[in-house]
Amino acid sequence: MANQAEVTKLVSRLKIPILAKHRRLRNPEGPQGRVKKIRAIVTALFKYERIEVYHYDGDEARGYAERLISDAIRHGDTHKETMEMADYWIEEKNLVHKLFKVLVPRFQNTSSSYTRMLNAPIPHATPEDSHPHFRSVIELRGNPFPPLIQSAVDNRLLIQNVLLEEAKKEYRAAKYAEIAQDLESRANEKSDASSETREDTAEDESQPK
Amino acid sequence: MLPKAHLVFSKLKINLLKIENTLACTLGFQQHPPLDFNIAQVQNKSFPEPKTLTKLSLKELFDTSILWAAPKGRKTLEKRQMNRYGFKDQVWKMLMPRTDLTVCNTCGYTHHKKTLCGNCYAKVKEETTKLQDKIVAALGLNPVDKEVVVLYKGEKENASDEFYKTHKVIEVEAERPPWFSKNLLQKTTQKPSDSTDVKPTELG
Ligand SMILES: [Zn+2]
Secondary structure (H helix, E strand, O other): OOOOOOHHHHOOOOOOOOOOOOOOOOOOOOHHHHHHHHHHHHHHHHHHOEEEEEHHHHHHHHHHHHHHHHHHHHHOOOOHHHHHHHHHHOOOOHHHHHHHHHHHHHHOOOOOOOEEEEEOOOOOOOOOOOOOOOEEEEEEOOOOOOOOOOOHHHOOOOHHHHHHHHHHHHHHHHHHHHHHHHHHHHHHHHHHHHHHHHHHHHHHHHOOO | OHHHHHHHHHHHHHHHHHHHHHHHHHHOOOOOOOHHHOOOOOOHHHOOOOOOOOOOOHHHHHHHOHHHHOOOOOOOHHHHHHHHHEOOOOOEOOOOOOOOEEEOOOOOOEEEOOOOOHHHHHHHHHHHHHHHHHHHHHHOOOOOOOEEEEEOOOOOOOOOHHHHHHEEEEEOOOOOOOOOOOOOOOOOOOOOOOOOOOOOOOOO
16 A cells, blocks of 8 residues: 555646546547647647637647646656657657746746636627637747736726836936936046046156156 | 612611711720610510410319429418527527627727637737747747747846846837736846835825
């Protein structure tokens, strides 16, 4: 019993809901085509950090991306199996470096999921109870792009933000003025000192003659 | 003899006029038809030639005519109403007011409750694709080992050399859009200051 490994620790526990059964993602190439599609989506997600795909494909591929990041955080880049997995699921090899060198430090201490998935807008005339091929937006958290859900607090033209910005500017200007004054006074002191020393040296030079 | 010659000449004249007219029309000197002759005319050939009707016997009439697919029995009232309006919870054919639309807090457009706002998303998507193209072009095929940061016009002055070393900085010529704020909780591009004095005291 003591030797038995804890099952929960064998596999990373993902922070997103995963279906009990995988989706088949039916396509002309069969199961191989499914894997191909997922690889393409995972690669694109690591490359672009925000993509828009069909919900079914995206939701399926999202779990793979989460698992890769989670494994990379758990085992690091010296672990052989993790590296093989990353090598298989990521088609562009420069992105394997990104997984271990950029994404691992980024997500090391997060408590939430590593990716976020939101429903893309649908036409207004879509019937309420229909199930069309919805599209979803998947993104890695912490990406450098504008946020998908805006909050009014973030707006640069919000009055509080304008005031804060002006206060910052004023503070900075005051600081610069202080530094400039400080430098000036120092320079004056120096020049006074140097002029005195110059006079001394001049006297020294004149003495031997 | 004389009236016949007159007829021939008049026909010839008409034909010549017709040729002149068509030439003028094809070369573009004149509109067709000339405004003076704007009279409705129907070509005789456009009429279908009348078919010769044959008498049909009553049996033939029933076998070959529109009476083929006529309903033979009476539909019940339930059936007729079902065809007309559908069934409430399955196929309901009447127009119903939507209940899953909501107003965007940022721009005021309506969108579905479960989806992103279409107007805002279009704006964000345009900017995102622009940035993505720039980032992908800048990174190329080199191994990615630094966090990418986008700096807009007038922001790179604040960035320190150390920041440039630890991040891959993508510079954008354009001004930062007002709806795309710098993340206030993100690590700034400036060095953390070690001064302890506090300035804003009498604001407002
Ligand atoms: Zn909106």
